Amino acid sequence: MRPARAVIDLSALVHNARVARQHSPEQMMAVVKADAYGHGLIPCVTALQDEVDAFAVAFTEEAARLIDAGLTRKPIVLLEGFLDAAELPFIAEQQLVCVVHSAWQIAALARLSSQQPVVVWLKVDTGMHRLGFQPEQVLAVWQQLAALPQVRLLGLSTHFARADEPECPVTLQQLQAILALQKQLNTSLSLANSAALLSTSAAAGNWTRPGIMLYGANPFPSANRLTESLEPVMTLESKIIGVQTLAAGQAVGYGGHYVTSAPTRLGIVAMGYADGYPRQAKNGTPVTVDGQPAQLVGRVAMDMLTVDITHLPEAGVGSRVELWGKQVSVDTVAQQADTIGYQLLCNLKRVPLSYC
Numbered sequence: 466m467r468p469a470r471a472v473i474d475l476s477a478l479v480h481n482a483r484v485a486r487q488h489s490p491e492q493m494m495a496v497v498k499a500d501a502y503g504h505g506l507i508p509c510v511t512a513l514q515d516e517v518d519a520f521a522v523a524f525t526e527e528a529a530r531l532i533d534a535g536l537t538r539k540p541i542v543l544l545e546g547f548l549d550a551a552e553l554p555f556i557a558e559q560q561l562v563c564v565v566h567s568a569w570q571i572a573a574l575a576r577l578s579s580q581q582p583v584v585v586w587l588k589v590d591t592g593m594h595r596l597g598f599q600p601e602q603v604l605a606v607w608q609q610l611a612a613l614p615q616v617r618l619l620g621l622s623t624h625f626a627r628a629d630e631p632e633c634p635v636t637l638q639q640l641q642a643i644l645a646l647q648k649q650l651n652t653s654l655s656l657a658n659s660a661a662l663l664s665t666s667a668a669a670g671n672w673t674r675p676g677i678m679l680y681g682a683n684p685f686p687s688a689n690r691l692t693e694s695l696e697p698v699m700t701l702e703s704k705i706i707g708v709q710t711l712a713a714g715q716a717v718g719y720g721g722h723y724v725t726s727a728p729t730r731l732g733i734v735a736m737g738y739a740d741g742y743p744r745q746a747k748n749g750t751p752v753t754v755d756g757q758p759a760q761l762v763g764r765v766a767m768d769m770l771t772v773d774i775t776h777l778p779e780a781g782v783g784s785r786v787e788l789w790g791k792q793v794s795v796d797t798v799a800q801q802a803d804t805i806g807y808q809l810l811c812n813l814k815r816v817p818l819s820y821c
């Protein structure tokens with residue numbers, strides 16, 4: 466069997482959920498969209514059931530996976546609500562919680578005849594300019610929804626655009642906009658993603674929505690910002706399947722993009738961009754080989770990549786390589802590939818997941 470795999474540490478997931486819980490003054494919904502950020506929806510939700518008050522997914526098909534698995538003990542929130550009115554009977558029957566962000570959704574709710582009310586968060590666009598009603602529309606929209614017997618309103622939600630930049634004043638402006646509405650409606654608030662929840666307790670609201678921190682990755686782009694002891698949940702690993710011993714001046718891999726400057730031993734690793742390891746990762750991106758620091762050299766190919774093991778004479782075919790995990794932070798790899806840990810985690814594919 467090919468040695469590439471992702472090992473998911475569910476006890477680290479639970480640990481991180483408890484850290485998020487400490488920052489959540491009231492309720493907390495664990496964000497498990499995109500297959501729990503690549504960690505596997507069903508095992509992650511099973512592990513978190515006793516730790517959280519609800520689970521949040523992006524859309525109905527993701528919720529249906531939880532329903533099919535019988536994981537319905539905690540409410541399931543659809544962060545984008547329904548994308549088609551045809552989903553509404555299922556949503557009502559299954560008591561999925563909907564974020565309502567657009568007038569067309571209200572019109573669809575008004576047409577629904579249902580025994581069970583649809584439970585709704587009203588989404589306010591306080592500055593992200595993605596989904597939500599403008600603050601000046603909210604009172605009228607709230608009254609519209611409140612007048613529908615088939616709707617039960619939970620409160621107001623919003624999403625911060627720049628919470629990962631703790632010095633940025635935009636978050637405070639967004640917070641003030643939603644607090645002004647809350648004063649008039651006297652209702653619950655759901656505001657905080659991981660970055661907001663870790664940077665300012667003022668932004669927590671009644672229902673927090675941590676995602677990335679549950680998986681032990683850093684929501685802040687500057688890796689040293691994180692003070693909490695989050696534990697990486699995913700370890701992406703493989704093995705060396707071949708060794709090359711090269712003289713100085715030899716070009717390595719596609720494009721001859723890396724040239725040895727001295728006699729070099731290279732390990733060829735069974736891991737490539739078809740597995741979700743980023744092709745953009747630069748020469749020098751850290752890995753560990755049998756637990757020792759080493760570096761990526763040359764271009765990442767579809768199924769393989771190359772690491773320099775000149776300084777590790779014991780290493781060779783069969784040596785274990787960690788691409789990210791407990792020893793190599795996914796955030797560091799992301800920086801080396803001009804992206805964020807979020808994207809690397811949820812881009813994982815082809816490699817089997819195993820759980821411990």
Ligand SMILES: *Cc1c(COP(=O)(O)O)cnc(C)c1O
Nearest residue numbers: 496544624658659674675676677
């Ligand atoms: C994805 C998402 C979150 C979680 O964000 P993290 O940065 O992963 O904590 C919270 N709220 C909404 C609306 C989201 O789409």
